[in-house]
Amino acid sequence: MKYLSEYRDGRVASKMADRIRAISTKPARFMEICGTHTVAIFKNGVREVLPDHIGLISGPGCPVCVTATRDIDKAIKLARIPDVIVTTFGDMLRVPGSVSSLQKEKGRGADVRMVYSTMDSLAIARRHPEKKVIFLGVGFETTAPTIAAAVVAAEAEGIKNFSVLSSHKLLPPAMDALLSGGELDVSGFMCPGHVSTVIGTASYEAVAAQYHTPCVVMGFEPLDILQGIYMLVSQIEAGEARVEIQYRRAVAPQGNPNALQIMNRVFEPCDAPWRGLGIIPKSGLALRDAYRAFDAEALFDLKMPDSPEPPGCKCGEILRGVKTPTECKLFRDVCTPESPVGPCMVSSEGTCAAYYKYSHL
Amino acid sequence: MCVAAPMKVIEIEGDTIRAELGGVTKDARLDIVDERPALGDYVIIHAGYALHRIDPEDAKITLALWKEMGVIDEIPE
Numbered sequence: 001m002k003y004l005s006e007y008r009d010g011r012v013a014s015k016m017a018d019r020i021r022a023i024s025t026k027p028a029r030f031m032e033i034c035g036t037h038t039v040a041i042f043k044n045g046v047r048e049v050l051p052d053h054i055g056l057i058s059g060p061g062c063p064v065c066v067t068a069t070r071d072i073d074k075a076i077k078l079a080r081i082p083d084v085i086v087t088t089f090g091d092m093l094r095v096p097g098s099v100s101s102l103q104k105e106k107g108r109g110a111d112v113r114m115v116y117s118t119m120d121s122l123a124i125a126r127r128h129p130e131k132k133v134i135f136l137g138v139g140f141e142t143t144a145p146t147i148a149a150a151v152v153a154a155e156a157e158g159i160k161n162f163s164v165l166s167s168h169k170l171l172p173p174a175m176d177a178l179l180s181g182g183e184l185d186v187s188g189f190m191c192p193g194h195v196s197t198v199i200g201t202a203s204y205e206a207v208a209a210q211y212h213t214p215c216v217v218m219g220f221e222p223l224d225i226l227q228g229i230y231m232l233v234s235q236i237e238a239g240e241a242r243v244e245i246q247y248r249r250a251v252a253p254q255g256n257p258n259a260l261q262i263m264n265r266v267f268e269p270c271d272a273p274w275r276g277l278g279i280i281p282k283s284g285l286a287l288r289d290a291y292r293a294f295d296a297e298a299l300f301d302l303k304m305p306d307s308p309e310p311p312g313c314k315c316g317e318i319l320r321g322v323k324t325p326t327e328c329k330l331f332r333d334v335c336t337p338e339s340p341v342g343p344c345m346v347s348s349e350g351t352c353a354a355y356y357k358y359s360h361l
Numbered sequence: 362m363c364v365a366a367p368m369k370v371i372e373i374e375g376d377t378i379r380a381e382l383g384g385v386t387k388d389a390r391l392d393i394v395d396e397r398p399a400l401g402d403y404v405i406i407h408a409g410y411a412l413h414r415i416d417p418e419d420a421k422i423t424l425a426l427w428k429e430m431g432v433i434d435e436i437p438e
Contacts, residue, residue, distance in 0.1 A: 001382060001383050002367070002369070002403060003367040003403055003415060003420065004366075004367065006424070006437055012427065012432050012433055015431070015432040016427075016430070016432050019430055019431070019432065034363060035362060035363070036362075036363055036364050062362070063362045063363075064362065089362065089408075091362070116408065116409060117408045117409025117410070118408070118409070119390060119409050120409070138362075139362050139363070140362075140363060142362075142363040142365065142407055142412070143362065143363065143407070143408055145393045145410070145412075146393065146407065146408045146409065146410045148393075149390065149392040149393050149410060152392075153392070192363060193363070194363040194364075194365045194405070194407060194412065195363060197365075197405060197412050197413050198412065223427075227423070227426070227427070227430075230430070246423065247423075248419045248420065248422045248423045249367075249415050249416075249419050249420035249423065250365075250367075250405050250413055250415065252395070252419075256393070256394075256395040256412060256413060257395070258393055258394065258395055259393040259394075259395070259412065262392065262393055347362075349362060
């Protein structure tokens with residue numbers, strides 16, 4: 001498989017791990033901020049081949065996990081409205097809100113459907129003109145342009161029964177919030193591959209310069225990750241803090257201007273609540289006034305009080321990179337993938353789910 | 362959630378393509394792609410939309426660095 005197999009060669013991987021060990025003298029902690037990286041690092045045993053003085057930690061890179069309980073509650077409120085069909089990506093179904101989950105609502109008769117793409121959601125809206133079809137927009141900059149494209153398509157086609165509840169999040173403001181908080185001990189960022197396919201590297205320049213923290217955009221195959229770590233270690237050893245792209249085949253410095261243009265046409269940045277990180281200025285995406293007809297927040301009454309996080313759940317600290325799942329008292333005993341308490345155990349890309357599946361510490 | 366795969370374009374019809382990876386095919390829209398692909402090109406597909414056309418020369422930059430690091434002898438085609 002072109003562009004995959006060559007990045008999975010075990011012999012090259014072992015040589016690359018040798019090169020990392022050969023140049024690395026300083027202790028370092030690198031944070032990934034992408035759930036796909038979290039899983040790839042565990043699945044490929046990346047930690048096991050690194051020197052002991054290099055640590056890898058997970059940040060707020062799982063979109064389902066960072067969605068605030070209140071936003072889940074809003075989705076549940078929508079699902080309870082008669083004549084509404086709620087459509088969403090799979091992981092959202094099982095995330096517990098403060099009193100229910102979309103899956104439980106589905107069990108009670110709500111029409112909640114899992115889709116692979118927003119185009120599927122539009123197709124449902126075309127088939128059911130008598131229903132209101134709402135898409136739960138969750139995801140980072142990789143996904144937001146696909147939701148924007150669906151809104152533009154719905155407008156062009158005159159589809160009037162389709163709307164979006166936007167809980168989209170932007171990653172660079174979260175990186176800034178983590179570093180400015182001062183509690184995080186991190187020497188470099190493993191920047192997300194496909195988010196950067198869309199946004200390019202400009203937003204990381206400020207992070208690298210202001211906090212003197214190297215940023216390397218990396219791919220998801222084992223050799224991508226090892227080479228990316230090699231690039232971070234090289235910068236640490238040289239005392240540098242630059243932005244580099246390891247994932248050249250998928251990421252250009254300027255990103256994807258077409259995707260950014262559609263995203264900016266439909267959405268505007270807004271202050272947004274992140275689980276564990278609180279409200280981060282300009283870190284979310286709201287539909288612009290011109291697209292109010294497609295904005296579930298404008299079409300339905302979704303005012304509700306703040307929802308508390310589940311008692312004892314450490315998802316917030318885990319998402320900030322200040323605790324690991326094994327430091328949570330609920331982990332593995334009370335909170336499991338079959339019966340999750342917090343979202344980091346629900347999503348297959350959640351840090352707790354990855355620890356549960358792959359680590360037996 | 363940001364999982365995306367490099368797939369080979371095997372059909373193009375208007376703004377929709379069919380692409381293939383390891384025998385599995387998927388349809389994807391071209392509304393947000395950075396550069397329109399031709400048949401036989403590889404694109405990165407996410408949630409039903411092509412995001413990026415892979416330029417083989419960009420991929421070679423990474424492999425050239427591996428050669429420089431001494432972890433491969435030759436750059437594979």
